[in-house]
Amino acid sequence: MVLLGLRRLTLFGLASTALSALVLLNAFVQRQGQFFGTCIHLTQSGGSLLVLCSMLLYAAVISGRTLQRLLFGELRVIEIEHIYERSWFSIMDVCLAMTIFRNEFDLRFVGLFIFLLFVKIFHWICADRVDYMDQAPNVNAAFHLRILATITGLVAIDLAFLAYSVNTIVRFGASMIVVFAFEYTILLVLVVSVLAKYILHTIDLRSEAHWDDKSMYFFYVELFSDFFKLVSYVVFFGVVIHFYGIPLHIVRDLYMTLRSFVQRCRDLVQYHRATANMQQRYPNASEQELAATDRVCIVCREEMVAAAPADPAAQQNAQGNPPARAVATHDPLAPKKLPCGHIFHFRCLRGWLERQQACPTW
Incomplete structure (x- = not known):
């Protein structure tokens, strides 16, 4: 489509240039080389004005494309x-x-x-x-x-x-x-x-x-x-x-x-x-809940790690599971569980809710 547009623009430019040259030459000959007479002849001819306007339009397009390449480069x-x-x-x-x-x-x-x-x-x-x-x-x-x-x-x-x-x-x-x-x-x-x-x-x-x-x-x-x-x-x-x-x-x-x-x-x-009150409304997902999933947050495609529980005795993780991580109260990487059962990073969930107010899996 781009090449087709360039070809059309080139053909339009060649046609406008050729016709404009013929119109100017014709007016110049008919008015016997008089400058003001040539200008009057061009302004009184509707066809001549149309051809010259098409030439000005082509010049404007070329100027615009040149400025575009200067300011933005290749589109x-x-x-x-x-x-x-x-x-x-x-x-x-x-x-x-x-x-x-x-x-x-x-x-x-x-x-x-x-x-x-x-x-x-x-x-x-x-x-x-x-x-x-x-x-x-x-x-x-x-x-x-x-x-x-x-x-x-x-x-x-x-x-x-x-x-x-x-x-x-x-x-x-x-x-x-x-x-x-x-x-x-x-x-x-x-x-x-x-x-x-x-x-x-x-x-x-x-x-x-x-x-x-x-x-x-x-x-x-x-x-x-x-x-x-x-x-x-x-x-x-x-x-x-x-x-x-x-x-x-x-x-x-x-x-x-x-x-x-x-x-x-x-x-x-x-x-x-x-x-509102996301920390209280959406609880942190436990290690057992994460183990039942693939541990991947579908928003950012990164692995989720459970927060370390407050009870030291509960910090023993199942064999082969990633170690729990001490998480601050407002840690953006805390895994949050929605009422529908899906789990996401707190940061990802908040960012998603800015765009849509529904579970990202729906």
């Missing part, structure tokens, strides 16, 4: 798939938005949308690359420098275009620029959440011990991100309804964001209920 397959999938949805949203702002649709709108699409693509790549930090085999200084430069640039672009959009709305009233104010607000929320995740990943990479609360911090980042997105969607929805009509292009996104936020709130409440 992974999953990142390319995400770009194609999300770009398709963005284009469909704009087509639906055109039904509302059809009276204001012009070349300026097309130019702003193309630039917005490029900015979105860099946001998506940056988010995927930060999420990959957990599995990345080598996170070197160059990686950190690229990510920080990308995030800084994206924040500056989002703030600049958001300020421009708000200033335009205040001076000239509501128009199609409302769409771009909303889009850059959503992108700003996204890049701030990416920055927060990057900071958390960096802290975890520099920490020698296992960070048990990392996933919970990520959960709160996603929760606040969904909250600010939901507020932005509601405000935009109200503004567009007041001045134009129902914005069909964000109904799906508004519903998905609302459902995600409500689900995260439910997960948060259920998590606090499930993890």
Whole structure:
């Protein structure tokens, strides 16, 4: 799929370059070499403008790919798939938005949308690359420098275009620029959440011990991100309804964001209920209970060792079993037994309950 896309882009570039050269040469000959006459001829010809716009689009794509290679290097397959999938949805949203702002649709709108699409693509790549930090085999200084430069640039672009959009709305009233104010607000929320995740990943990479609360911090980042997105969607929805009509292009996104936020709130409440008094609610598994299993925690795939009982006489283990280990009251490696009978490390069980409130074997 990647090679096919490159071939199509190459063919598109060759065709656009050839046609643009012919259009310029034709205009230059007809106007007898006059510069201003050639420019007037090009602006008055719809076909010539279409060809030149296609050439500008190709130049923008090449510039974007060059910048992408500079900031991110070679893209992974999953990142390319995400770009194609999300770009398709963005284009469909704009087509639906055109039904509302059809009276204001012009070349300026097309130019702003193309630039917005490029900015979105860099946001998506940056988010995927930060999420990959957990599995990345080598996170070197160059990686950190690229990510920080990308995030800084994206924040500056989002703030600049958001300020421009708000200033335009205040001076000239509501128009199609409302769409771009909303889009850059959503992108700003996204890049701030990416920055927060990057900071958390960096802290975890520099920490020698296992960070048990990392996933919970990520959960709160996603929760606040969904909250600010939901507020932005509601405000935009109200503004567009007041001045134009129902914005069909964000109904799906508004519903998905609302459902995600409500689900995260439910997960948060259920998590606090499930993890309240875990030490007392879930007893430590005994040596006999572990001996009846394969001793492997299915979450981390590591062996579990029973805690040393308080009674010294009970510390005698069966022959061939691993020796019991003195365990602190809140030892993260203490084997905990659920009411269903399954046994897991305390740390693994807590981490699992942050994502789901059911036994991992179900």
